[in-house]
Each structure stands twice: as structure tokens, then as C-alpha cells.
Amino acid sequence: EPEVTQTPSHQVTQMGQEVILRCVPISNHLYFYWYRQILGQKVEFLVSFYNNEISEKSEIFDDQFSVERPDGSNFTLKIRSTKLEDSAMYFCASRRQGRPNQPQHFGDGTRLSIL
């Protein structure tokens, strides 16, 4: 069964450094998402992306965050200047087009640790 794959599985970064989290969505999916989950808390939406542009973003997704689909397969989340509170699991998700709503499929996440 096709999967969403995320790399790296664990990223350790010094505070203030830039970090890029990478995702390869399922190949025929057109909608892409980033979520984060702070340890022991619920999954929170960051941003959704469709047709090469952001379609929705939460208040968490401030100017420090950006997303990009640099080629036909990768979907990246960049955090420009990391803060301690950015430490969390970051999940990428994707879904295919179709009505009614299709489910979002999640990767296994990248654990981001900011020192």
C-alpha cells in the first residue's frame, strides 16, 4: 500500500538555525498538509497546500515557516530560525482529489528537537 514517507526521522538542531523537513506524499495525491504534535498533546494543523500554493494556514504557521514543492515528488517544511518551542513531531499528510472528501494519509513523522 502506498505510504507517505518523511525524512529524517529525527532532527536535532541548535536554536536559531534553519531546518528543512522533507516529505514524499503518495504519488497520485494532490493535497498536502503539515501538522505538528507537541509531546503528549493533540495533533495541530499547520498548513495545507494545493496547486502549488498555500490554501489554508493556522496561526501557528507564522513568517518563520514556509512550504515548498520543489519538484514533482517532494513537499518540504522550512523553519527559518528555530525556537525551543518548535520542538515537536511534525507530520506530513496527503490526500487525493475527489468528492466527497477523501481521507488524509499521514507519514510517521519527523521528531524535531531544538537545543
Place this chain on the structure above:
Amino acid sequence: QQQVKQSPQSLIVQKGGISIINCAYENTAFDYFPWYQQFPGKGPALLIAIRPDVSEKKEGRFTISFNKSAKQFSLHIMDSQPGDSATYFCAASINTGNQFYFGTGTSLTVIP
């Protein structure tokens, strides 16, 4: 504003018993209600989902009950097994297909 409220926070059930997890939502525009199962170190995996035009959906041992007037939905796991031990999240979304609003999660432990 918490869009989706989930309870209980944790649940311990004997093997063979019924596990029940409840969620309530506020936004009447929600029209898609999935349940996700998450094992440690893994991403959430879709378990079962329901739309508000039906009151119940069953897939194997998993059943969603949906009460549109009360704005509540619940997950029932029949004949619970130790392998069902995981964290369960309810979620809700609007038909635009954008963000999912997740509940706070329920840690289920099924003891042999």
C-alpha cells in the same frame, strides 16, 4: 477555541470488553468525522470515518455512532484486544478538505 472535545483522556479495558471513546464538536459546518489510531513512534492511521448523513458505521470490530442533533460522535471497539492498545484521535473537517481539527486523544490500554 477547542473545536473538538474528546473524552476520556485514558481508558483501561479488559480483553474482550468494549472500549468507548466520545467526541463532541461545535461547528455545525463539519461534515467529515474520521477516527485515527496512533501507535508510539508512528503517524496517525485512519481507522474509520463517517459523514453526517448516517447515524452509524461499522467496520469489523469498530463502530462509529453519530448524533447530529447533539453534535457528538463516538468510537466503539468491540471485543477489545491487547493489539488495540494505542492512542485514538477523533477529528472533524469541512468539505473543503483542508485542515482536520483533532481531539486531544485517548490512550487505550487493553489488558489481557
